[in-house]
Amino acid sequence: MENFEFVVKHVCKQSGARIGELRTPHGVIETPVFMPVGTVGTVKGVKPEELKELGAQIILSNTYHLFLRPGDKTVKAAGGLHKFMNWDRPILTDSGGFQVFSLSELRKVSDEGVAFRSHLSGEKFFITPEKCMEIQNNLGADIIMAFDECTKAGASYEQAKSACERTTKWLKRCYDAQKNQNQMLFPIIQGNVYKDLREKSLSEVAPYARCGIAIGGLSVGEPKEVMYEILDFLKPKYPENMPRYLMGVGSPDCFVEAVARGVDMMDCVLPTRIARNGTALTKRGKMIVRNACYKEDFTPIEDDCDCYACKNFTKAYIRHLICSDEMLGAQLLSIHNLRFLTRLSEQVKKAIWEDRLLDFKEEFLKDFKW
RNA sequence: GGUUGGGUUGUAGAGUGGUCAAAUACAUCAGACUGUAAAUCUGACGCCUCCGGCUUCGAUGGUUCGAAUCCAUCCCCAACCA
Numbered sequence: 001m002e003n004f005e006f007v008v009k010h011v012c013k014q015s016g017a018r019i020g021e022l023r024t025p026h027g028v029i030e031t032p033v034f035m036p037v038g039t040v041g042t043v044k045g046v047k048p049e050e051l052k053e054l055g056a057q058i059i060l061s062n063t064y065h066l067f068l069r070p071g072d073k074t075v076k077a078a079g080g081l082h083k084f085m086n087w088d089r090p091i092l093t094d095s096g097g098f099q100v101f102s103l104s105e106l107r108k109v110s111d112e113g114v115a116f117r118s119h120l121s122g123e124k125f126f127i128t129p130e131k132c133m134e135i136q137n138n139l140g141a142d143i144i145m146a147f148d149e150c151t152k153a154g155a156s157y158e159q160a161k162s163a164c165e166r167t168t169k170w171l172k173r174c175y176d177a178q179k180n181q182n183q184m185l186f187p188i189i190q191g192n193v194y195k196d197l198r199e200k201s202l203s204e205v206a207p208y209a210r211c212g213i214a215i216g217g218l219s220v221g222e223p224k225e226v227m228y229e230i231l232d233f234l235k236p237k238y239p240e241n242m243p244r245y246l247m248g249v250g251s252p253d254c255f256v257e258a259v260a261r262g263v264d265m266m267d268c269v270l271p272t273r274i275a276r277n278g279t280a281l282t283k284r285g286k287m288i289v290r291n292a293c294y295k296e297d298f299t300p301i302e303d304d305c306d307c308y309a310c311k312n313f314t315k316a317y318i319r320h321l322i323c324s325d326e327m328l329g330a331q332l333l334s335i336h337n338l339r340f341l342t343r344l345s346e347q348v349k350k351a352i353w354e355d356r357l358l359d360f361k362e363e364f365l366k367d368f369k370w
Numbered sequence: 371g372g373u374u375g376g377g378u379u380g381u382a383g384a385g386u387g388g389u390c391a392a393a394u395a396c397a398u399c400a401g402a403c404u405g406u407a408a409a410u411c412u413g414a415c416g417c418c419u420c421c422g423g424c425u426u427c428g429a430u431g432g433u434u435c436g437a438a439u440c441c442a443u444c445c446c447c448a449a450c451c452a
Contacts, residue, residue, distance in 0.1 A: 039406050060405070098405045106407080119407040145405080188405090219404050247405035254404070269406045276409045277402085292399070322409095330409055 004184045004211040006242050015260045015357040022243055024142040025182045026090045029057045031243055031264035034341040040065045041085045044272050045331040048087045055342035060267045063135050064096035068118050072138035080140030093141040095132050097148035129173035137180050146174045148188040153221030160192035168204040175208050188216040193226050195233050206239045214245040231261035256361050259348050271337035276330040278322040281340040285369035294319045307339035
């Protein structure tokens with residue numbers, strides 16, 4: 001795969017965390033990286049130029065959502081997702097595997113695939129691994145994800161085992177169906193909180209990994225400590241020379257904890273979602289800017305933040321926008337929250353270069369309350 | 371000055387003898403949010419020593435076992451007529 005390459009630039013002597021560079025057809029991604037989520041081909045409330053300004057290197061989109069609307073064929077006709085949404089940096093599309101989990105009321109899983117009822121119209125669709133690859137080929141993201149079965153927190157061993165087996169079988173079918181040299185397929189490890197299943201899943205899935213491997217089925221409701229334990233368990237077992245992508249994580253504390261456990265890539269809806277609901281990320285934890293105590297607080301969300309919102313607006317103003325249901329409030333908080341994560345990733349990278357990530361983690365978590 | 375309608379817990383607005391501390395909406399306050407069915411959802415919203423008690427429905431007085439609801443007087447508001 002000459003279009004993709006991952007190079008480890010440095011390994012933190014203190015933590016084992018890595019600095020890496022992942023080359024893709026749309027540019028190089030420096031890891032560890034936080035990837036903003038733009039489910040339907042837009043990071044809600046944030047323009048592409050703003051994403052670039054705040055340091056987003058790659059964004060996520062979703063197979064299931066774009067398949068339903070506007071349709072992958074339409075995106076293809078537009079010239080692919082990059083052109084359609086005017087984003088020339090790398091894109092990763094999730095496979096719809098997470099929707100197998102989150103839309104559990106609207107779907108039925110079988111070995112052949114997943115029967116979905118559209119959450120928009122109720123119309124029935126059947127998504128197979130092959131169909132999933134076809135859609136993702138049409139969308140044209142740089143990194144595409146295997147179609148997996150994600151289990152919920154509290155799933156029984158049997159359920160988790162069955163989901164793992166299915167995920168492996170589906171991966172083989174995805175692999176056979178994926179022919180596009182400009183798209184890198186990431187396999188996904190499942191196994192819920194069961195270490196033997198995680199290990200088995202990893203060993204079954206790793207042979208299919210060419211330039212990246214993903215850890216799925218975490219941060220779905222289990223305690224953070226349990227997630228950290230699984231990451232610790234997996235850390236020495238990954239295949240060499242490829243980035244590890246922890247799917248759906250996370251909050252700033254989880255981001256730092258995961259990088260310290262060898263994770264290179266993460267994505268999460270949290271920063272943009274809580275922004276729309278009136279909450280800002282700060283180094284002390286979350287700040288509910290909507291709260292009355294900021295009514296006449298004419299200072300920025302964070303004094304030392306370099307984002308557009310902090311450089312130009314006060315908490316009192318943003319609170320006013322949020323309370324007035326003005327869309328600019330959500331936009332400004334989204335920019336701030338995403339910048340918070342990209343800035344955090346920059347700080348983390350610096351600490352790795354300096355071989356002091358564990359020190360940084362301790363310092364960061366000392367003040368950060370979640 | 372007259373006629374009519376009306377004054378209900380922040381606002382609007384139900385309720386017209388007991389099941390009413392009083393529907394509902396909005397506002398307000400607080401919380402949640404982790405591969406986005408989320409610009410969504412949850413809770414609180416008279417007071418208290420809160421599995422119980424206390425004080426409320428313009429004011430005062432009355433009828434009644436019992437009143438936000440019925441009667442009397444007064445105060446205020448709106449529309450219209452002079």
